[in-house]
Each structure stands twice: as C-alpha cells, then as structure tokens.
Amino acid sequence: MSYGYNNGILGGIRRIQYDNTKIINRVYIEGGERNIDRSSYGSDTLLLPKNKRITYEGIEYTTDASGSYLERVKPLAGEDDSLDITKFYPRRVGTVSAVEEINDKQGFYNIIDKDIPEDLDFSKMVIEGETMTVIFQTGQVAGKEFDVKYNHAKRKFELKPINQNGLIYPQGNIIPAVGDKYAVFHMRMPDSYISDAENEALDETVKHLWQGEQAQYSYRWQLDGIYARRNWGEIRGYLNIGYFVEFSDPQFLPEAVDVRIVAVKEMANDPQSPEITIANNVTSKTVGAVINEIPTVEQAVDRKDREVLNFARRRWRDTQELIDNIMGMSDEFQENLLSALVFEGMVFRAGAPTLQYRFLADDWQTSIEPALYFDKANKKFHCPVSKIKHETIEIDGIKPYWTVREYISDHLEAETPYYLYLKCSKDLTLVNGRLTGEAVFLISTDKIKIEDLDGFYMFWVAFINSENEEGDRSFTTMYGLAELLPGQLTVDTIRSSDGGSYWKALKNQFKMGDGNNSLDYNITQEHTLTMTNATVREALNVYGEAFIAGFLFSNQVIKSKATTGDLNAMVLDGLNGSLQFNNHTKRWTENGDEETKKQYIRLDSSNDAKVEAYNVTDGDYASLSSQGVFANRAGINTLPVSAGIDMKAAIAGLGYGSMDKEWWTGDWGIVGVYGTAHNKSNNPTPAYGGWFDQLRINGQILSMISLSGDGGETTRLTRNTSFVLGNSKGVQHIYLPTNAYRGTVIWFKQWWTGYMRIYAPLGQRLFDDSTENEYIDVGEGWTAMCVYIGEWGSDGVPYTGTWMLSKFKF
16 A cells, blocks of 8 residues: 555655664573583573674674674664574485385384485584484474484384374374475584584574664555555455555655564544555563453363354345345356245255355365354454465366455345355466466455446355344355255265264264263364263174273273384283283393393283283283282392492392381380291291391391390290390399201300309200200300201111200400
8 A cells, every 4th residue: 555546545644763772782581402412512501603793784792702793883872682592503405215014013213314424423422311303394294203223324213103092103194205304302403503603603692683763664554545445345345453564655665575564443424435544563571461362261261162062053034035135146046035835856955156155175176064153252353374276267178266365344234145255367377277367355345246247256265144133144055056865965064953973074063062062073172072971871882902091992802002023012811801011121131230121010810910020021020919929030120220239139128117216115126137937837838037048138137135134034935035034133044945947046145243044945956066065055265156956866866856966255
C-alpha cells in the first residue's frame, strides 16, 4: 500500500520514533555447549573469535580478549545487553550415502557417509566421559538421537537401537534413508569447525548490536474507505496485528518494503476506515504480555481439539438456512426445490461439476481435509495454508493446481450467514510439470459464481451458518461429491446431527460416543484405536496375535513388543504358569574385561515355583524358592572402590543401617548375613549355620561369657560359646557342651586370682596328653584352647566323645 488514488492510504502519514530509551553499546553472548570440550577449548560454551575486528554497515566493532562480548570500537553512550546464541556450535551436517540393514527385527542398522573428510576421524574425537551420538536432521527418523560406534576406514556409523513407548527405532518403515541429513554430537571437533561456529556466532551478534543502535520508527496512517469497501472481502482478513503489508512513501520509504502491522484502531461509525500503525521493528514483550499469552496458548490447544474431535452442532434450522441461500449459486442445476414423501431410483449424486476440486497434502497427491474452523472466542473464521487441484477444469489438457495462503477473517456478525470462497488466479505457470497459480480464501455475504470476477475462478468452499444459541457456527463444505448407489455410499464424511459422532474418510478418523464413553481411531492418539470406559462382556477373543498397549496378546500368552535379540523381552504364559524376562547381563572375564551375555529371569509355577536367572551361554544360574537360594556364579561386586581390590561373590550381604545404642540396648546390632540351623530329627546329624571352604575373616568376633563371683559356682557350656573369661576369686566349675560338633573350639582365659576347673560332660573324656584327666585347672594368667575331636578310641578303649585341651601362659 502507498499514498495516492486507488493505492489504499489517505494523506497525512505520520512517522513516530519510539523505543529510544536504550541504545546498545556492548553485547555479552551465551554460546552453544554442544561439541565443546572444556579441557581443550577452555570454556563450557562457544565464544566469539578473540580480539577480532569486524566492519558492518560501515561501523567497526571488536570482540574482547576472552571472546565473551562484542562492542563498538568507538563507543556510544549506551547500555550493555546479552544475546542467546546457543543455536551455534561446532558441527558438521553430513548426508547419508548408503544404509546397511543388519537386523531389522532388533533395530540394527548402519549408515555410511562417503564424503567424511580423511582428517575427520570421529572415533578419535569423542569427549572424555561422553558417548558419541548421531541426531538425524531430516527423514523418517528426524529428531531421534542414537548412540553410535564409528569406523573411519569404512566411513560407517553403527546405530544402537532405541526403545520408546514399546517401539524400536530404527525398524520397519521408520529407518534412515540415502540422502538423510545427520549431525554428530559429544565430539571434540577440529579447530576449523570451531572457527566456523565462532564466526557464525559473530555475524549474528554484530547484526544484533547494529540493530540495537538504530532508531526505531512507526508509521501511522488511515485506510482509504473507498478502496476498502471495494476490496473489503479480500483484504479484511489481513488487516490484523502481526500481518505484513507492502508499504512505500515518497518521503519516508521510496522503495516498497514489507512492514508488520503493530496496531489497528477501528472507528465505531466507519469500521472500513481503520487507523493502522506499522513499524520497522517489533518491541519486546513485557511480562504482562507473556502472561497474557498463556490463555492464548490454551485457546490454541482447545482450537486444535475442536478441529479434530468434534463438528459444531448442526440443527434443522442450519440445514434450512443453507437451502434458502443456495439458490443462484450455480448455473449447472435447475433452481427448484424438489419435495416428496418417497424417492425411488438407482443413482443419486450430490455435487456440482465446477466444485470438483481436492485439497492436497504437501506431496501434491494425497487428498486431505483442510482444518477449517470458527473460533467461538474471537468470532473469526480460520483457513489454513493449502494446496488444491481441480478435477474437471482442464487447460490445454492439463488440470490446474493452486497454492492458497492462510486466512483469518474479520469479526463475523452473529446474525449473518457467510459464503467461503477460493479466489483462484487464472494466471497459471508450469512448475515441475504442474500448471500452478496462486489463490486466496475470501469470505462474503454475496453469492459469487465461478466466472463472476475477471481473471479469477471463484470456487465455493463452504456455507457458514449464522451463530446458534450457543454462540457457535456450523459450516458445510460444498466441494466434492457424494454418490448413493444400490448397496453402497461414496462419501468423504458422515456425521451425527450433534457433531459428537462421525466418520471422516480423508483423515482416516472415526468417533462414536461422547466424552465419557467412546470408541475412536486416529483422534485421541494418532494411528491408534482408542476405547474410553470400555466394558468387555463375557470374553474378549483374540485371533492370532493382537498388539495392545505395547504387548502382543494371544492364546493365554502375553508378549512384549520389545525384543532382546531374537526373543521377546517379556513373556507371560498363563497356560503353563510362567513369567519370563529376556535381557542381557554384564559378565566379567578372566583378563579383566566385561562381556555382554544373554540371560533370562523366569518365575515358573510348574518348576517348584522357582524364580530363576540363567545365562544360557555359560551356564551361570541362580534360583530362589521355598527350598532356598542358590547361585553358581560369583558375579557381584562386593567391595567399594576405596578398598583398592575387587572381590566377586555369588551372594553378597551388606548390612547397612542406623541403630543408636541409646535406644537399642543389650546385644542388639546390625549384620550383613545371618545364618542358623536346627535339625529336628530324633537322631540328628550336624546342623551348621554356615559352611565355608577357605574362610577369610577380616576381624574375628567371638561369642563369650564372663564368670565372676567368690567361687564354687558351676556353669554348663553350650556349643554356641566360643570364649570364656574367668574373673572370679575362687574356683569356677565348668562343664564342656554335651552336643558339640567335631571341630568345635572353645577358648578359656583366667584373668583374676581364682581359677577355672574344666570337666568333660558325662560320658565324654578330656585329655591334655595321652593320659585322660578328670578335670584340668586353668589358673590366673593362663589361657586354654579346647577342641572337640569327636568319638575316639584305641587299644581296646571304646570310642567315645573326646576333648583335647592345651593351655599356655605367654
């Protein structure tokens, strides 16, 4: 737009300077942290080139010695500012030249980039402590990050599969392809790449600083009412804040530029002559503006839900309003209303030949349903960026295509119905084999036929009903066709009158029910059949295998979709009563390395109800059942790193806890492993609390008793006693255990002035040499060790329980 007749702007354009309170003199930067190795770069984030001068738009700037900021060489009286440039970091975006499928079921693929330079060996550039990854920039796996191994000789990346929501990537159709772009991360990139990133960051920073020095202007002018009324149907939707207008003025802007609308002031008595303010910059957002955006975002989400989930409620009066306004829209039919109690025939076809066009996806082939909707909150109708193809119009034997800009209508009057059109230019150009032109959406209260505007086709898109009592509008699309034949119906959309249930063929969507109880496909979740509050009566039968919530259901068996190697990660067998998890385990090797081996963990009700873990390759096995715990592989780390050594164990007990002696009295305490045994037989064999070959003890603690008094007391020991301390003044009579096991050892130490007199129990014998003793005394300062050697006899002496005692003083 510009000043002058039929150019749209009345005289009296004003230019106003604003936002002159802050002139930027220095900019501090915050660079990206990816592919930055602090140990070699000296910083966690990307910096600017150090002490570098650059001239931009005739002004000279310089960075500081640390690369942290940029400033004018000749400073202005300005302020400091900061700039987030984290989007810049050292990187190389490569192109996949070949793809190798190793095992699709397990998700193993390799990609090759033959153009990787010889001096860019990624395998030698991994940052210490980090894992090399690849993130695809384009293609089916765009945005997904994979751990990789790199072979420089073959220019090959081996992708490690990822499991997300029960799905494996890459797999099936979601795999890399030749031509996909990718970038490598967690790398210490060569200096040349770092330098390129620093210079990119510098270019962005100097542009920001230069813009911060410039005075900002707004231009205020009034729209020519005559021009507006003549073109109102076309321009009304674009005179909104945020849209651009092509503006020129002989005094201020001789050359036309696109300038953003920042304010629109409508006159109550003349809404088609608004005062419009445009600016060569957009001011930053205040805190209030950011807060005010929160409900706007929520409305956007709600609006998307309305587009996908429900039609507006459509009543009898909406249908009648359409019938009343359809007359005169097309010359292709007789304009009389046919009414009868019964229609009988073979074919019914609805649709005008001139309205046989399709909305297309970005591939220019797939038919789609455009997301047209009425925003109940601001009373505006929204039309998305679109592509269309006409199926009945041909120009030199070629069917035409059009690209259509996004459109948001002006405020629609509540009592007025409207027509939505496509205004398609007849100026067509052959592009990539398609005869293509430009088009815009247009809303009007007038009936416009296809050839009513010179140079344009006017295609009717929809009839927009007036508002109902709920303040909403239903609308009916008028393009395409419906065909009713005996036994079949060809149609794109079927819907209920309340808009809650529908079938939309072009979007592969359907919904039945309401918000509390419903069945839908491709609505609640993409490409998914969703049941809300579903009830299964009697039985839910599955034929073959059914994939539900990441699991495969079949006859009394449930398997996870995720796999470990060629096995399902989880299998629940209801027929045989087992639950098995297939996974991998790390196994230490003789030479100090680790290897990954397959194992399964299995709960099996048919096998003594055991919980088993089994390494099928090496025979490592552990089980837990009511009969006990078993493990045949020492694979658990037992000692902390600070110990300086490592011990592997089949079973490890670490008795960590917190127990205060003030509250826990007596001999209470914490143990790592506790073992006891008891043989209830009338003729019992030994019952050991533990059996250890080559037992290593790091600090031995013996169970003990202390005997005190004036003397004459008698004590009978049990086999659980290991140490006896005598601190009496007289004699203490002590009888050894009657039920000791062979090898039982008991220590004695007389501390005080008395002594301990030690006897063998009834029916057993006591020796300190080859002569049997009735008893042996252990006096003050003496120590004795007594060992039960079991039943022993010789030279006609009958076998009987025998104790051997040795004593010493020093």
